[in-house]
Amino acid sequence: MQIDVLTLFPAMFTGPLTESILARAQAEKKLTVELHDLRKFGLGKYKQIDDSPYGGGAGMVMRPDVVVDAIEAICKKKKVHRIYFTPRGEKLTQEKVEELAKKKNLLLLCGHYEGVDQRVIDGWIDEEISIGDYVLTGGELPAMVLIDAVARHIPGVLGKEESAHEESFSKSLNRKKEYPHYTRPEEFRGMKVPDVLLSGHHKKIEEWRRKQLS
Ligand code: ADE
Numbered sequence: 001m002q003i004d005v006l007t008l009f010p011a012m013f014t015g016p017l018t019e020s021i022l023a024r025a026q027a028e029k030k031l032t033v034e035l036h037d038l039r040k041f042g043l044g045k046y047k048q049i050d051d052s053p054y055g056g057g058a059g060m061v062m063r064p065d066v067v068v069d070a071i072e073a074i075c076k077k078k079k080v081h082r083i084y085f086t087p088r089g090e091k092l093t094q095e096k097v098e099e100l101a102k103k104k105n106l107l108l109l110c111g112h113y114e115g116v117d118q119r120v121i122d123g124w125i126d127e128e129i130s131i132g133d134y135v136l137t138g139g140e141l142p143a144m145v146l147i148d149a150v151a152r153h154i155p156g157v158l159g160k161e162e163s164a165h166e167e168s169f170s171k172s173l174n175r176k177k178e179y180p181h182y183t184r185p186e187e188f189r190g191m192k193v194p195d196v197l198l199s200g201h202h203k204k205i206e207e208w209r210r211k212q213l214s
Helices: 020-027 064-074 095-101 116-122 141-152 202-212
Strands: 002-007 030-039 081-091 105-110 127-130
Touching: 002 116, 002 141, 020 030, 020 141, 030 064, 030 127, 064 105, 064 116, 081 095, 081 116, 081 141, 105 141, 127 141
Parallel strands: 002 030, 002 105, 081 105, 081 127
Antiparallel strands: none
16 A cells, blocks of 8 residues: 655644654565655745735635645545645545555645635545544644554555454444453452453453454
């Protein structure tokens, strides 16, 4: 899968993309993430990318000419599913993540200030996504959340131990939250591991785990 990210702050992605499973997925060429600096498409000497809103009011709006130039430059040679992050968007769920993981190319547009001119959304964006009912300073953190969640579903990205099969919100657990986990020691500060997990009785363990789903 290839993910192109259009952002004013590409440096924010260092860390989430350069550590752990996402770093390994990119090294193994299962995932390619290309960061595009929106500022490069800005206008004039100061590379302006935003302007004041028609109708007045506080804040700035990202200009459609700048943003569409950037989108078209990225989407020139390939069919790309285009996502814009906004609290107004559809809430990101595990089902949506699984659906997006099947796409070959994603473009993630990260908004800032008051967001982008509505004409960009109407003409060049396939869907608007929110990661929750709260407001962030921009679309970068939502983009990182989506990349992380989607990458886990690309075949081969997770090792056997990290499998995305029986986990919270997976189809195999009826989209419910996972059962709790325990490891050694058997007793920790007076708190014991549930007896059933030490019983070696696989059917009973299965039953117990199923009952814990919520
Ligand atoms: N941009 C600002 N807040 C956001 C949110 N909650 N989800 C997606 N994009 C956002």
